[in-house]
Amino acid sequence: MIDLDPIQPICIAGQWHQGGGDLYHSLYPATGEVIARLHAASLEDVEAAxxxxxxxxRESGWAQRKPHERAAVLYRIAALIRExxxxLAQLQRLDNGKPIRETRNLVASAAATFQxxxxxxxxxxxxxxxxxGDFVTLSVYEPMGVVAAITPWNSPIASEAQKLAPALAAGNAVVLKPAEVTPLAALALARICIDAGLPPGLVSVLPGKGSVIGDALTRHPLVKRVSxxxxxxxxKHIARIAADKMMPVSMELGGxxxxxxxxxxxxDHAVAGVLYGIFSSSGESCIAGSRLFVTREHYAPFMELLAAGAAALRVGDPADERTQMGPLITAQHRESVERxxxxxxxxxxxxxxxGRRPQGEVFDxxxxxxxTIIEGxxxxxxxxxxxxxxxxxxxMPFDSEEALLEEANASCYALAAGIWTRDFQRAxxxxxxxxxxxVWINTYxxxxxxxxxxxWRDSGLGREKGxxxxxxxxxxxxxxxxxxxQPLAWAGGQR
Incomplete structure (x- = not known):
């Protein structure tokens, strides 16, 4: 468990201080226990960061370093994450309740992202x-300045790496706003960046409410991009503010x-893939395969296999190596799922x-x-x-490819999809x-x-990775x- 004394400091322009906002507790979703206490960032902290x-x-020289010199620091960050x-995996398990095998994979992903x-x-x-014409033309790229990165609670360290690594590689400074309920991985990642030799002030981490901290970051005139x-x-709220500032944004939203x-x-492959696509991460994933369409002729036998597979999944203690599904993030979110x-x-x-809460001492x-699977x-x-x-x-069953495509595409969201077929041309x-x-084909x-x-659409703008x-x-x-x-003719070059 995390040492509850002293109160966890936050990172403001490379310096570690107690936040100026309200004191709040970070809870372990598997037990409801307090694992950390910290003060949220205040609006004054946002300004200072x-x-x-x-x-x-402007002054550290980071943006002016040769690309391979910036890269050397990012390689050291990747190495420290691995060390x-x-x-870090245990910290993220406590932070958001994901099974330990999954958090190890997310930490490995974060290291690979920096690399x-x-x-x-x-x-x-x-x-x-x-x-x-009589000129040489070049296209070059320059860093923007201060970038705000706002990350979710479902995969903290991986999401944070996917924003921090490219923004720092480009030569920017980054102010990171982690989800209020999962601040610990972001703070640990900031320490790693500093330990790896990133110049002071280039990374800040501001825990707190998104409606306060995120809004202030988005509106600030010195912030040149929000991811x-x-x-x-x-x-959409962030996009409206950004439009008034003529500020670019990148957004990965719902699905x-x-x-x-x-x-x-x-x-066998399809059943395993569908189970993994919706129930891994306890379904708390933007790309979760939450709508299933099965050809009507095979619907009944497929659903028998799928329901048996779902019932056999191991729900339990995230610290247990055998656990496949841990808890949901908060009591309030579980109530939302139940509704x-x-x-x-x-x-x-x-x-x-x-469709129920599991019974037993480990779940209480x-x-x-x-x-949960719902039909009809x-x-x-x-x-x-x-x-x-x-x-x-x-x-849901389907009868024709035409009807299938119409229903699959009938959503305000357009983030991901999966196809299971042996027919290459149809795929x-x-x-x-x-x-x-x-789109995943024969995997997910x-x-x-x-x-x-x-x-696309309500699922976001822009692209990460690549x-x-x-x-x-x-x-x-x-x-x-x-x-x-010769001088340009228009300005008198005819003399």
């Missing part, structure tokens, strides 16, 4: 563009992702499995919920259209027709830091280098 970040950006990997963007930084090429991962409603199981699918399940039943749905104090709803039901962000799957056709930022919820990620993800945090500039030997 942004002003300090701007000063560090401290078990402590990838270190390589992207030192190999990023600028361009000499084709000349159209946000979270709910669609909050994302209601469809999974399509076709008649020729390998059933959605009740809504689905009121809409005419039938409970196939789950935590925020656990069983893997049409795709226009609220449970099929609204993001639950929990372990709740809605299953290609459906994969191109599905409206989503990511697999990620590569080298592959861009993001959504070799060119670093350019999200840079401004493009064109340079013209005149080669003409």
């Amino acid at each position: 942004i002003v300090g970040a701007d000063r560090a950006f 401290r990997s078990e402590a 990838f963007f270190a390589a992207a930084c030192e190999t990023l090429e600028e361009t000499i563009t084709p000349s159209r 946000f991962t979270g709910g669609t409603r909050t994302g 209601k992702s469809p999974t399509l199981v076709l008649a020729d699918a390998d059933l 959605y399940v009740e809504l689905g039943l009121q809409e005419g749905g039938r409970l196939r499995t789950g 104090r935590g925020y656990f919920y069983t893997p 709803l049409s795709n226009d039901a609220r449970l099929c259209q609204e993001e639950v962000f929990g372990p709740v799957l809605v299953a 290609w056709r459906l994969g191109r027709a599905l409206q989503a930022g990511t 919820k697999q990620f590569s830091i080298a592959t861009p990620f993001g959504g 070799r060119l993800g670093i350019l999200q945090y840079m401004e493009q500039k064109s340079l013209y280098w005149g080669l003409n030997e």
